[in-house]
Amino acid sequence: MTLFLAVLTPFLGAPLVAWLSRYSRTAAAWGAGLVALGSVLLLVSIVAPVLAGETLVQRIGWLPQVGLDLAFRLDGLGLLFAGLILGIGLLVILYARYYLSERDSLGRLYAYLLLFMGSMLGVVLSENLIQLLIFWELTSLSSFLLIGYWKEREEARHGARMALAITGAGGLALLGGILLLGEITGSYELTVILASGELIRAHPLYLPTLILVLLGAFTKSAQFPFHFWLPHAMAAPTPVSAYLHSATMVKAGVFLLARLFPALSGTWEWSHLVGGVGLITLLMGAFIALFKHDLKGLLAYSTISHLGLITCLFGIGTPLAAVAGVFHIINHAIFKASLFMAAGIIDHETGTRDMRRINGLWKFMPHTATLAMVAAAAMAGVPLFNGFLSKEMFFAEAVSMGTMMKFGWLLPFAVTIAGIFAVAYSLRFVHDVFFNGDPIDLPRTPHEPPRWMKVPVEVLVALCLLVGILPALTVEPILALAAGAVLQAPLPDHDLAIWHGFNPALWMSVIALIGGGLMYAARKPMFALHARHENRLDARRVYNALLEGLLGFARGLTRRLDNSSLQRMLALFVSFALLLGFSGWFGGGFGNNSPLTGPRALLPVDAVSLFAALAMAGVSLAVLKLHRQRFVALVMIGAVGLLVALIFVKFSAPDLALTQLSVEVVTVILLLLALYFLPQHTPAESNTGRRARDAVLALLAGVGISALAWAVLTRPYTSIADYFLENSVSGGGGHNVVNVILVDFRGFDTLGEITVLALAGLAIFAMLDKLRLEGRGCDDVGRAWNWDTHPAIMASLTRLLLPLALLVSTFILLRGHNLPGGGFIAGLITAVALIMQYLANGVAWTHERLPSNMHPLIGAGLAIATLTGLASFAFDHPFLSSTFSHVHWPIVGEFELASAMAFDLGVYLVVVGATLQILIHLGLMHDASHGPDACPIPSGQRHKAGR
Amino acid sequence: MSLRLLPHPLLTPMLAGIWLLLNNSIAPGQILLGTLLGWLIPLFTLRFWPEAIRIRHPWRMLRFFGVVLFDIVTANLVVAMRILGRPENLRPAFIELPLDLHSDLAISLLANTICLTPGTVSAQLSQDRRTLLVHALDAPDPEAVKASIKSRYEAPLKEVFETC
Amino acid sequence: MLDFLLSFLILAGAVFTFIGSLGLARLRDFYTRLHGPTKATTLGVGCLLIASSLYFSHQGNGVSLHEILITLFLFITAPVSAHLLAKAALHQDLPRVNDRRGHPRD
Amino acid sequence: MNHLVIAPILLPLIAGIVLLLLRHLDINPRRGFSLAMVVGQIVLAAGLLRAVGGGDILVYALGDWPAPYGIVLVADRLSAWMLLITAVLALFALLYASRGIDVGTSADAGDSPGKRAGDGHFHVLFQLQLMGLNGAFLTGDLFNLFVFFEVLLLASYGLVLHGGGRLKTRAGLHYVVLNLAGSSLFLIAVGTLYGLFGTLNMADLAVRMAAVSPENLGPARAAGLLLFGVFALKAALLPLYLWLPAAYAQTSAPVAALFAIMTKVGAYSILRVSTLIFGAEAGGVSALIEPWLLPLALLTLMIGLLGALAARFLREQAAYLVIASVGSLLTAFALASPAGIAAGLYYLPHSVFIGAALFLLADRIAVSRNLAGDAIGDHIGDHFQPAPTMAGAALLGGLFFVSAILAAGLPPLSGFVGKFLLLRAALEHPDAAWIIGLVLLGGLLGMIALARSGSLLFFRSLPPPRVVPVATGAVVAWPALLPIFGLLALCIGLTLAAGPIHAYVSATAEQLLQPYHYVHAVLGGRP
Amino acid sequence: MEALIALLIGVLTTCGVYLLLRGRTFPVVLGLTFLSYAVNLFLFAMGRLAIGQPPVIGTGLPGYTDPLPQALVLTAIVIGFAMTAFVIMLALKARAELGNDHVDGKDGE
Amino acid sequence: MLSLVIPIAFALVAGAVAMNFWRLLRGPSAPDRILALDTLYVNTIALLVLLGIHLGSALYFEAALLIALMGFVGTVALCKYLLRGDIIE
Numbered sequence A: 001m002t003l004f005l006a007v008l009t010p011f012l013g014a015p016l017v018a019w020l021s022r023y024s025r026t027a028a029a030w031g032a033g034l035v036a037l038g039s040v041l042l043l044v045s046i047v048a049p050v051l052a053g054e055t056l057v058q059r060i061g062w063l064p065q066v067g068l069d070l071a072f073r074l075d076g077l078g079l080l081f082a083g084l085i086l087g088i089g090l091l092v093i094l095y096a097r098y099y100l101s102e103r104d105s106l107g108r109l110y111a112y113l114l115l116f117m118g119s120m121l122g123v124v125l126s127e128n129l130i131q132l133l134i135f136w137e138l139t140s141l142s143s144f145l146l147i148g149y150w151k152e153r154e155e156a157r158h159g160a161r162m163a164l165a166i167t168g169a170g171g172l173a174l175l176g177g178i179l180l181l182g183e184i185t186g187s188y189e190l191t192v193i194l195a196s197g198e199l200i201r202a203h204p205l206y207l208p209t210l211i212l213v214l215l216g217a218f219t220k221s222a223q224f225p226f227h228f229w230l231p232h233a234m235a236a237p238t239p240v241s242a243y244l245h246s247a248t249m250v251k252a253g254v255f256l257l258a259r260l261f262p263a264l265s266g267t268w269e270w271s272h273l274v275g276g277v278g279l280i281t282l283l284m285g286a287f288i289a290l291f292k293h294d295l296k297g298l299l300a301y302s303t304i305s306h307l308g309l310i311t312c313l314f315g316i317g318t319p320l321a322a323v324a325g326v327f328h329i330i331n332h333a334i335f336k337a338s339l340f341m342a343a344g345i346i347d348h349e350t351g352t353r354d355m356r357r358i359n360g361l362w363k364f365m366p367h368t369a370t371l372a373m374v375a376a377a378a379m380a381g382v383p384l385f386n387g388f389l390s391k392e393m394f395f396a397e398a399v400s401m402g403t404m405m406k407f408g409w410l411l412p413f414a415v416t417i418a419g420i421f422a423v424a425y426s427l428r429f430v431h432d433v434f435f436n437g438d439p440i441d442l443p444r445t446p447h448e449p450p451r452w453m454k455v456p457v458e459v460l461v462a463l464c465l466l467v468g469i470l471p472a473l474t475v476e477p478i479l480a481l482a483a484g485a486v487l488q489a490p491l492p493d494h495d496l497a498i499w500h501g502f503n504p505a506l507w508m509s510v511i512a513l514i515g516g517g518l519m520y521a522a523r524k525p526m527f528a529l530h531a532r533h534e535n536r537l538d539a540r541r542v543y544n545a546l547l548e549g550l551l552g553f554a555r556g557l558t559r560r561l562d563n564s565s566l567q568r569m570l571a572l573f574v575s576f577a578l579l580l581g582f583s584g585w586f587g588g589g590f591g592n593n594s595p596l597t598g599p600r601a602l603l604p605v606d607a608v609s610l611f612a613a614l615a616m617a618g619v620s621l622a623v624l625k626l627h628r629q630r631f632v633a634l635v636m637i638g639a640v641g642l643l644v645a646l647i648f649v650k651f652s653a654p655d656l657a658l659t660q661l662s663v664e665v666v667t668v669i670l671l672l673l674a675l676y677f678l679p680q681h682t683p684a685e686s687n688t689g690r691r692a693r694d695a696v697l698a699l700l701a702g703v704g705i706s707a708l709a710w711a712v713l714t715r716p717y718t719s720i721a722d723y724f725l726e727n728s729v730s731g732g733g734g735h736n737v738v739n740v741i742l743v744d745f746r747g748f749d750t751l752g753e754i755t756v757l758a759l760a761g762l763a764i765f766a767m768l769d770k771l772r773l774e775g776r777g778c779d780d781v782g783r784a785w786n787w788d789t790h791p792a793i794m795a796s797l798t799r800l801l802l803p804l805a806l807l808v809s810t811f812i813l814l815r816g817h818n819l820p821g822g823g824f825i826a827g828l829i830t831a832v833a834l835i836m837q838y839l840a841n842g843v844a845w846t847h848e849r850l851p852s853n854m855h856p857l858i859g860a861g862l863a864i865a866t867l868t869g870l871a872s873f874a875f876d877h878p879f880l881s882s883t884f885s886h887v888h889w890p891i892v893g894e895f896e897l898a899s900a901m902a903f904d905l906g907v908y909l910v911v912v913g914a915t916l917q918i919l920i921h922l923g924l925m926h927d928a929s930h931g932p933d934a935c936p937i938p939s940g941q942r943h944k945a946g947r
Numbered sequence B: 001m002s003l004r005l006l007p008h009p010l011l012t013p014m015l016a017g018i019w020l021l022l023n024n025s026i027a028p029g030q031i032l033l034g035t036l037l038g039w040l041i042p043l044f045t046l047r048f049w050p051e052a053i054r055i056r057h058p059w060r061m062l063r064f065f066g067v068v069l070f071d072i073v074t075a076n077l078v079v080a081m082r083i084l085g086r087p088e089n090l091r092p093a094f095i096e097l098p099l100d101l102h103s104d105l106a107i108s109l110l111a112n113t114i115c116l117t118p119g120t121v122s123a124q125l126s127q128d129r130r131t132l133l134v135h136a137l138d139a140p141d142p143e144a145v146k147a148s149i150k151s152r153y154e155a156p157l158k159e160v161f162e163t164c
Numbered sequence C: 001m002l003d004f005l006l007s008f009l010i011l012a013g014a015v016f017t018f019i020g021s022l023g024l025a026r027l028r029d030f031y032t033r034l035h036g037p038t039k040a041t042t043l044g045v046g047c048l049l050i051a052s053s054l055y056f057s058h059q060g061n062g063v064s065l066h067e068i069l070i071t072l073f074l075f076i077t078a079p080v081s082a083h084l085l086a087k088a089a090l091h092q093d094l095p096r097v098n099d100r101r102g103h104p105r106d
Numbered sequence D: 001m002n003h004l005v006i007a008p009i010l011l012p013l014i015a016g017i018v019l020l021l022l023r024h025l026d027i028n029p030r031r032g033f034s035l036a037m038v039v040g041q042i043v044l045a046a047g048l049l050r051a052v053g054g055g056d057i058l059v060y061a062l063g064d065w066p067a068p069y070g071i072v073l074v075a076d077r078l079s080a081w082m083l084l085i086t087a088v089l090a091l092f093a094l095l096y097a098s099r100g101i102d103v104g105t106s107a108d109a110g111d112s113p114g115k116r117a118g119d120g121h122f123h124v125l126f127q128l129q130l131m132g133l134n135g136a137f138l139t140g141d142l143f144n145l146f147v148f149f150e151v152l153l154l155a156s157y158g159l160v161l162h163g164g165g166r167l168k169t170r171a172g173l174h175y176v177v178l179n180l181a182g183s184s185l186f187l188i189a190v191g192t193l194y195g196l197f198g199t200l201n202m203a204d205l206a207v208r209m210a211a212v213s214p215e216n217l218g219p220a221r222a223a224g225l226l227l228f229g230v231f232a233l234k235a236a237l238l239p240l241y242l243w244l245p246a247a248y249a250q251t252s253a254p255v256a257a258l259f260a261i262m263t264k265v266g267a268y269s270i271l272r273v274s275t276l277i278f279g280a281e282a283g284g285v286s287a288l289i290e291p292w293l294l295p296l297a298l299l300t301l302m303i304g305l306l307g308a309l310a311a312r313f314l315r316e317q318a319a320y321l322v323i324a325s326v327g328s329l330l331t332a333f334a335l336a337s338p339a340g341i342a343a344g345l346y347y348l349p350h351s352v353f354i355g356a357a358l359f360l361l362a363d364r365i366a367v368s369r370n371l372a373g374d375a376i377g378d379h380i381g382d383h384f385q386p387a388p389t390m391a392g393a394a395l396l397g398g399l400f401f402v403s404a405i406l407a408a409g410l411p412p413l414s415g416f417v418g419k420f421l422l423l424r425a426a427l428e429h430p431d432a433a434w435i436i437g438l439v440l441l442g443g444l445l446g447m448i449a450l451a452r453s454g455s456l457l458f459f460r461s462l463p464p465p466r467v468v469p470v471a472t473g474a475v476v477a478w479p480a481l482l483p484i485f486g487l488l489a490l491c492i493g494l495t496l497a498a499g500p501i502h503a504y505v506s507a508t509a510e511q512l513l514q515p516y517h518y519v520h521a522v523l524g525g526r527p
Numbered sequence E: 001m002e003a004l005i006a007l008l009i010g011v012l013t014t015c016g017v018y019l020l021l022r023g024r025t026f027p028v029v030l031g032l033t034f035l036s037y038a039v040n041l042f043l044f045a046m047g048r049l050a051i052g053q054p055p056v057i058g059t060g061l062p063g064y065t066d067p068l069p070q071a072l073v074l075t076a077i078v079i080g081f082a083m084t085a086f087v088i089m090l091a092l093k094a095r096a097e098l099g100n101d102h103v104d105g106k107d108g109e
Numbered sequence F: 001m002l003s004l005v006i007p008i009a010f011a012l013v014a015g016a017v018a019m020n021f022w023r024l025l026r027g028p029s030a031p032d033r034i035l036a037l038d039t040l041y042v043n044t045i046a047l048l049v050l051l052g053i054h055l056g057s058a059l060y061f062e063a064a065l066l067i068a069l070m071g072f073v074g075t076v077a078l079c080k081y082l083l084r085g086d087i088i089e
């Protein structure tokens, strides 16, 4: 729990500090510092057993089912890193207080820093690897915020995004690697994984696992070829760089190498991948660093180089190399943090970071210069400074490794060259900045920074010296502890002394020092040469090209696919359905056992049916041919609809025929109403290819559905239908089984169906709210409309029909339960009778006689249907349970009362209401009817105007 | 008062009768229900059909219906012969029929009758409602057609609906 | 006897229906074509409906007179349809053949 | 008689009817009533979840007609889970639609349909949409499922097209026509199944399907895949996703937020049908859908994320992220393993809530940025004019940051947990390499896309001294942000309570993969 | 007879799909109408074909056809009607908002 | 006798329907097509009545009744469209 709290504290502190900064900058700094101290104290409270060599594991349940618990681990390695993170963190907090200008929000920076600090602590204190990954990605996210801190700067945004993309991608790879580790070992817990090295290395998944994990580590630690994000991250404020790029963020990668060292190292693949990449990075970073004119750029590439060095050490894979790796992690953190801070001071004081302009600062800030020179010496590996010790160990390991393999001599050779460059760029950092003549055109006159801004640097530089001179007294205990945790085994013999005698490593150091000095002295021609070949192979350009390519690809693909074409969507839909249907049928190959035709006995064809079918097919195809003449197509569709109704009649479905007939007419009327506002002809705008494609799709669809229908129709089946036939009268109280199904057996469907109908009315109302359309003043050949708006003969006779139609609809409603009919058909008849009034007398006249708002009717219908269903609750029956009884009244005689009839009444009301609601809307839309009457052909004039 | 409760006194029995026709039944319950509907439906449709229909001479009305029914049968035979005959021999014509009728219902009934009877279709009522344009399928003598319509159909309709 | 009457009515109905539609197909301009369906068909269907009425009354379940209703409907509506069709044709000024006596005008 | 099963359908229906009948009432009481009804639905769904959490399957025979003759509602763990997610989402969508104080409105993103006086039935449509959703999740009858699909679709048409606008209308037209075609296919599939097996009850169908004869295998498989095609359209699975981006991006924010659940109806149906009817025990038709589902789902994931990368507006990006989430979700379902289905069911509420939050947030950002709206870039790389400073940038930026973490599936929030569960489940699959690789790649694309839009929206603003005051949009109103906070809090809740939730969804997956229990509960003693 | 119906359904589907794929709202609506004819007939036919056997109890006819598909088709017709009405109105709205009746709102390709 | 007459009657009505279709497809004018459709409706009534007698079932009566009503409304609407464009103005 304590470990959890230690990690949690910075996260909780972040918003607190952001809030504190509203009051004062100092308060924010104190707040941030105290938060970090809080974490320190929490760790200190439990550190005792760890110092004794134990590993502390604390666990909180989260998702134990999948091996994902919050499990924290404190051992030597974790402690070392926690110390670096918190210690350097505290110094950076102090430093940032003075570094940041008044304009910038200190609270935001501290909040981000604390988020980052917590994430880093989480990484180094995780026992569960998935949890480690969570914090790992959190470091990416919080560093995104930190690098992008100066959000108005283009390079900050860009650098932040690049860092996130690279390290985030690495994190995803790492996730994959961890998943594989979990798959191999059955656990994500380090305790298990570190103990399963043999198992892991022998597993067939070892190589992919290794590669994925290394991708994570290399991206984070800026190893070649993923190194390029780091220089761009220098757009961050310098305190951030000092923190992220010395002790924390970039160290997470090498931390991971150290952490998983016992599980993954010791194979050919490991040493070649890790060692190779480390070596390349070491050389490349050192080389480029020399030529950077930007102070922070130099430090960035130097960081890359040193990370390569550490990686290379872990790659060498011997216990001693691992110890050296851990040692160099410490040393690099200390001197690089101080160097960044020094660079920040210089930047802060001079207003620039360009070393070509910054010269001779010794005169202005000797104190800072001294500090920077000490740190630079450590970076160069000069004896008596801490960097020397670990570098010497590295040289020694390189030599011993070199003797063990073919071309092994190359290793010490390359390492020495890297050392030469390291000395050269360190020398440049010192000489070019503090000496080398006078400053050129500086924005500000530099002087020593505020007292407290130097304190963090002083502390770190002191450490450089202490470790460098008295390693055994200072760093040895923690190094032993950490290295022991890395190796998970007894430490090899090692001697942290300055003097080991005249061994090859010493000679290499000497060569590096002398060579570096010479190289710096001869820098002019090299700079010129480099300037000519700069940007030849810039990984950043590759990255940018990749990103632009990705964006371009994404845009191109998306725009190509998503071109807002309904025709395309529909064609895709039809094609996909065809593909599914046909492949479903033929699934398992063409030789499957499903014949197209089944054994069922078929009905004979009679002449009238054959003729009707031909007529229907003929009219349908005629519609296809004539569909551009919209009115004609509409008339013909009427005939098709009629024939469909006849089919229903023929094959024993009178209810369907009635429904089809009524719906058909209302649909045609709606289409006519719409057609008035639309063009009368469809332009021929599809090209032949498109038409051919559509024809093929349509034909295939037709063939497919015909085949499916044929297949089913010729097969026997056993259906649940008998139940309905048997129970309709006895259980449902009705003789018309279809109606009993609708209002009783499957009344719930019907409730849904009338809800749909009601919704249609309401949705149209919602959609067309206040829509006004302008109608056409002339017909499609330019003839003025007929003068006779409401032909008197029609008007008077349709009025006569109204009561008649209402009577018929009542008849249909009441008999529905026993004979064809029912609420829906009755509702449509009523609606049609009223529509007839619209047709004969117009909207205005009809609206004077009919409520123009059908919502109450729709609502009442739905309510009646629902209440009918709810009534059964009172008798402790499920929703929509029906009841009926035969009543005998004097005179009237016997008649049936069924709850289903009330339900049907609801249906009736909804149908009438919704249908009329839709029409009324059209009526309202027609307010603005009839555009200007400027017709070439006046109404009724003799003129040959064939249609 | 009676108009509001029973707006169309003729309609009620008519609808009740039609109800019985629909149900193919003269059970007491159906008679009751039919009468109820015959009373309710006119109440509901009152707004659509406010003016009462006055029929002065019911018997003449019935006689008129008889004449029309007879004419329909003969007319159909005639038209059938015409259709089966050579189309070139037909002598179609548009005939303008001046009207003496005024009420919409009477004019409509006349137009309907014309449509149902010998080879004629009422095609257009003039804007002033004084002339009905009639198309005759085969009218060697348009004036005779005009006279026949006026005497056989218009006169009785005028008597039934429009004499005071 | 009933059988004979029924057969006669059915046949007559079918023949009239056929002739009405024959006129629709055969005659040479719209105005003349209009006559066939509006009259012959009405009578044809009328005959068939009477036949149906007789048939079902004879079947036993009491008299079947509701066919009269369809006839009534048709007699009210068919002329209105014909009237409107003629109006539409005049509006569109459809051509006439054979005889051009009498000029429709407004 | 336990009416709890039908209550989630009846409550919104009754609410809709009451709201329709009381449409003349002032907007505030109606809004309050609507909200109360949604809260009621949450309570009901929670109650149902409690009732079925132990593994009971509640069956409600409508009209007291026994299965398979009558329609039955079936509440199992999956149904209850979907109901609860729907109701909770609805609450926040409705809260946003009903936000009280709203200082400004953006060009066409910010109109709040529930607010206008003549609000054109927004609340009625909303409630009936919920009825359709709840019905679809509860019904145990294939044709009844069709009916509820239509209910929820027609309601959604009304909601999508609420208000005007060129692009909205076009998108709505496409959405409607495509779904009409989909309905036709649904009927063909249901019809074929009835024609072959003579039943509509899904449990009964499962029983009869398991005994399908070799002669009927062809049409049965065809019908099953056609059914899948319908659900794929609803779920916006590749290649049927093209309707979604415009429809979601162009409609009003609360509607888009509610629609986060719409694609999940398709996903639910796929899961239900593929486990119950075409499950492991279905003989010749077993594992009918998965071979199609897996590659399509993975491609959908990719295409969705590429779309998110290419998006020109935040709403468009959110819409493409919805597509991507469908891809992830269906990938999980396609694994057809307990772990895979559990991963999907954990991921489902996450993707619903974060999808909704993104739409609402995009709307807020558009309001705040005023003229710049929610545009993200001018499509020529990074070289574009800086956007005007937005009001409340820090707050909105913070919300966006959290949303982006959730949406991209980055640690430590529910998106990551869901992705982790998915990846873990994928390890057992023969195609694990492909699945894991693509899902991880997808994570990267999502991260790049969101980092991009985030930095374009929030990192671009000019420092305070140079702000052009005119360009600043409306002040951020708390009532409008509350639903966003709520949705994000839900996601965080999903993260913190991952343990119990995972236990529930794992149990759900187990239940689904043993369709015997479902069949037995519905058909009782029958085979 | 079964072959006839199957072929008719195919013809109607072909017409429906072809019209559905046109670029203007009106033919699309016509296509949807055709498609719903086809689908309704299909669904109806799934109860197999029977002549003179309406599912009305006690009419003295020789037998009863399967009533269930009929009930389903009735529901489908109603829903189809609602949907068609909606899409017709939507076509008008689209015409008003987009300025033309192209399904994608672009006139003259 | 009836069994002989009914097929003849079917054939005659079917012939009538065929001619309706011919006119429907042929046109040439819009009123022609409407007239054809209207006649088709009426002839369908004849067909249904015949079918009812043929099968001895009264269940086709309502369909015939409805066709009479709906055919009329359809024809009126189509004609009104030709005359006025806006059919319910």
Ligand code: NA
Pocket: A354, A355, A356, A357, A358, A359, A431, A432, A433, A436
């Ligand atoms: Na310099």
Ligand code: NA
Pocket: D149, D150, D153, D179, D180, D182, D183, D184
């Ligand atoms: Na649909």
